[in-house]
Amino acid sequence: MKKFMNTAETMAAESVEGFVRAHESFVVFGADRKCVRRRQLQPGKVAVISGGGAGHEPMHIGFVGQGMLDAACVGHVFTSPTPSQIISAIEETDSGQGCLLIVKNYDGDIMNFEMAIEMAAGRHDIETVIVADDIETARVGEGRGRRGVAGTLVIEKLLGAAAEQGMPLQALKRLGDGLSTRIRSMGVALNGVTVPHTQRTTFALGAGEMEVGIGIHGEPGHSRQPFTASDAIVHQLCETIVGDIAMKPGAKALLFVNGLGGTPPAELYLAYNAARRFMEKRGIEIERSLVGTYVTSLDMQGLSITLALLTTEELQLWDFPVITAALRWS
Amino acid sequence: MKKFMNTAETMAAESVEGFVRAHESFVVFGADRKCVRRRQLQPGKVAVISGGGAGHEPMHIGFVGQGMLDAACVGHVFTSPTPSQIISAIEETDSGQGCLLIVKNYDGDIMNFEMAIEMAAGRHDIETVIVADDIETARVGEGRGRRGVAGTLVIEKLLGAAAEQGMPLQALKRLGDGLSTRIRSMGVALNGVTVPHTQRTTFALGAGEMEVGIGIHGEPGHSRQPFTASDAIVHQLCETIVGDIAMKPGAKALLFVNGLGGTPPAELYLAYNAARRFMEKRGIEIERSLVGTYVTSLDMQGLSITLALLTTEELQLWDFPVITAALRWS
Structure with missing residues (x-):
């Protein structure tokens, strides 16, 4: 560690x-x-x-x-x-x-x-x-x-x-309770993380493995699978997300690709590219995007994809000025 | 990889x-x-x-x-x-x-x-x-x-x-040539990175080693040293930086702690904390700060510290509105 x-x-x-x-x-x-x-x-x-x-x-x-x-x-x-x-x-x-x-x-x-x-x-x-x-x-x-x-x-x-x-x-x-029904996320990890005070690795992965469906506290995921090409990983995450969320034709969405701590921006953008193509093929209009390291699990190599179906009013709330360390716009 | x-x-x-x-x-x-x-x-x-x-x-x-x-x-x-x-x-x-x-x-x-x-x-x-x-x-x-x-x-x-x-x-x-004389950086890596098209790791480090003075293309650094506590690492980087830059008493500065791709925000802030203390003990006023992953070397675990001595006019240029993907403020 x-x-x-x-x-x-x-x-x-x-x-x-x-x-x-x-x-x-x-x-x-x-x-x-x-x-x-x-x-x-x-x-x-x-x-x-x-x-x-x-x-x-x-x-x-x-x-x-x-x-x-x-x-x-x-x-x-x-x-x-x-x-x-x-x-x-x-x-x-x-x-x-x-x-x-x-x-x-x-x-x-x-x-x-x-x-x-x-x-x-x-x-x-x-x-x-x-x-x-x-x-x-x-x-x-x-x-x-x-x-x-x-x-x-x-x-x-x-x-x-x-x-x-x-x-x-x-x-x-x-508003919050309503939003919760229209926001879904799913993550994948390429390694487990070591928690400093226990010195324990939350789960151990081989060189050719990935853990699909992980949480952000190093919980093991839904299944361990062979590590594969980014497009196939992203496709699996997006397919699960879209299958789990009540979708209307022409739905407007925010697409958020989040790094889990140890994944660099270049890889997140590459994954975003595939996720965006996937969503558009399904008729989901990506009206807003966020790509970066915002919700982490220590230094975990991995990413999560979040889809949020939003109304026009909610999109305006997204655009409303914000001055924080992590999000900042006017 | x-x-x-x-x-x-x-x-x-x-x-x-x-x-x-x-x-x-x-x-x-x-x-x-x-x-x-x-x-x-x-x-x-x-x-x-x-x-x-x-x-x-x-x-x-x-x-x-x-x-x-x-x-x-x-x-x-x-x-x-x-x-x-x-x-x-x-x-x-x-x-x-x-x-x-x-x-x-x-x-x-x-x-x-x-x-x-x-x-x-x-x-x-x-x-x-x-x-x-x-x-x-x-x-x-x-x-x-x-x-x-x-x-x-x-x-x-x-x-x-x-x-x-x-x-x-x-x-x-x-202005650019003048600035160049007053900006210094130094980095440390906890691992080497694998370049995708060669499949080669740029340098290999043992579990207890770090590479001090690395560049951002996976060049090996100035020396390989035993991995140690963050404060000691930051102290070494800051000492070298301050020793290399012509410093006047009461100098105003921007302090920038940069993640090299695989280091999470929490660790960067911890390093920033130590770097800031170091600089202030040396009488350098930290007028502006930046902490985050901006200049990377693929998925390298590591960080660099940059000190920029700036005039009042240059600090105003730093504050001038910017709308980019990585820096955004008004």
């Missing part, structure tokens, strides 16, 4: 500190470093908060800023943030319009966010949107079913934009 | 095609796909052009757009674009104010850009800025000395902004 780190214990904290310093013009640590929040909070809007284990950077801290999240909490590597962290983020960002929590569907995250909500209830109006966009981790029948993976970025971008424009809490909750 | 690709022959072309499709709102292929250029060219300014081998994405195509490059040419993996490609980019973008070519200091690039200039002379005013920011590849005594690595991004951003604001050709040339 060769990683740029000093100790397993300090890895996440040192990385987040570097992040905050690199983007100090618009993000800042919350009290006791329990969360990372916007430097300038905007009163009069619903606070949008997310969080999860470290090891998925730039998610979620890279999505904090104008037009997206108000705050994000980071746990240790692959470990949920504590209820105390989440409560702190709520208290620092709720300006009276309530808080929307965006939570990926993992047992630890669900439990800790639920505990935080119970403890903050009465003082804060809180709604939760659960993200569960990953097709394949559902099939292995573990825990709560589908996990939240790269589709989380899409949900956070659209709800962040809607909140910024003044959408109230209940409407944001409905 | 596990990479998302179909064939070694088509890898670069398929990747660039995916790139152009993903960013079709502001980039387009030039004639016969010889270059990638802005969709909307802006007449009345100097055209700023760069190019180089594939395998370094998002450089240079990711820097094409408003406020940065007008066009970029991509060769095969680690192979210079042809003179014919470069001439085509010149012809498509020169609106009468001349062309500034930004060329990394490699034999193949220099030769092909020089041939293109000779062939285009008389019809176009052309100046060239050579980028040679890499400290360590100089010491191995190969070829033309220092190579152009991640500092290329800084030069292309600043000259692109200056050109956008109407700076004439000769002034851009002087």
Whole structure:
């Protein structure tokens, strides 16, 4: 295991500190470093908060800023943030319009966010949107079913934009729940990753193997298959995604090819090219695209493909200005 | 070698095609796909052009757009674009104010850009800025000395902004040559990379080794050393950089930590944190920061650190709006 780190214990904290310093013009640590929040909070809007284990950077801290999240909490590597962290983020960002929590569907995250909500209830109006966009981790029948993976970025971008424009809490909750039914992701890994504090590789792959349907915590996937040409891999992922999502003719979509940490941009663009051809052959209009390393699993070599079917209004939310470390446009 | 690709022959072309499709709102292929250029060219300014081998994405195509490059040419993996490609980019973008070519200091690039200039002379005013920011590849005594690595991004951003604001050709040339004396980079690799068309690994490292002072074409570095803690690695790179650059007290700087393709954002931020502390202890004010995967060497695990000493005017050029795939702000 060769990683740029000093100790397993300090890895996440040192990385987040570097992040905050690199983007100090618009993000800042919350009290006791329990969360990372916007430097300038905007009163009069619903606070949008997310969080999860470290090891998925730039998610979620890279999505904090104008037009997206108000705050994000980071746990240790692959470990949920504590209820105390989440409560702190709520208290620092709720300006009276309530808080929307965006939570990926993992047992630890669900439990800790639920505990935080119970403890903050009465003082804060809180709604939760659960993200569960990953097709394949559902099939292995573990825990709560589908996990939240790269589709989380899409949900956070659209709800962040809607909140910024003044959408109230209940409407944001409905929008988020509706979006969740139209966003699907699937990933493939070319290697397992070593978790620093256990020094264990999550799964081991031979030189000619790949793991299809992986999650972002190094869970093994749905099946181990012979490694093959990129077009065949992309075709398999896209076929599964399209088969799992209720599709209308002429549907408009966002196509997102996400790197899992160790895959360079050139390979992601090559995969995007094949995914785009596939979708267009199926009559899906790709109206927006995103290609890059946004939702990672440490230094995993691999990628995921996300398809989000969006309405015209939702496409406008995608285009709404955003100033974060990972997404930035006006 | 596990990479998302179909064939070694088509890898670069398929990747660039995916790139152009993903960013079709502001980039387009030039004639016969010889270059990638802005969709909307802006007449009345100097055209700023760069190019180089594939395998370094998002450089240079990711820097094409408003406020940065007008066009970029991509060769095969680690192979210079042809003179014919470069001439085509010149012809498509020169609106009468001349062309500034930004060329990394490699034999193949220099030769092909020089041939293109000779062939285009008389019809176009052309100046060239050579980028040679890499400290360590100089010491191995190969070829033309220092190579152009991640500092290329800084030069292309600043000259692109200056050109956008109407700076004439000769002034851009002087600005670029001046900048080159104040930008230094150094990199470290944790593995060698496999070049697709040769199937050869550029250098092989043991589990406990790292290669210090590498270039971006898989050249071996200045020395092979035992792999160690991130802080010690960063300290060594920063020490070498600071020792090589003429420094005045109170100097203002841009600090850029660049991923070489296979290193995840979390590790880059951790390294940035250490680099920032180092620079501040030496009295260097870090006025701007950039952390991410911008100038790669295929899927190399590793990073480089770039320090650029900039004047107040140059910092303003850094802040000038840019709309490209890799850098985007307003």
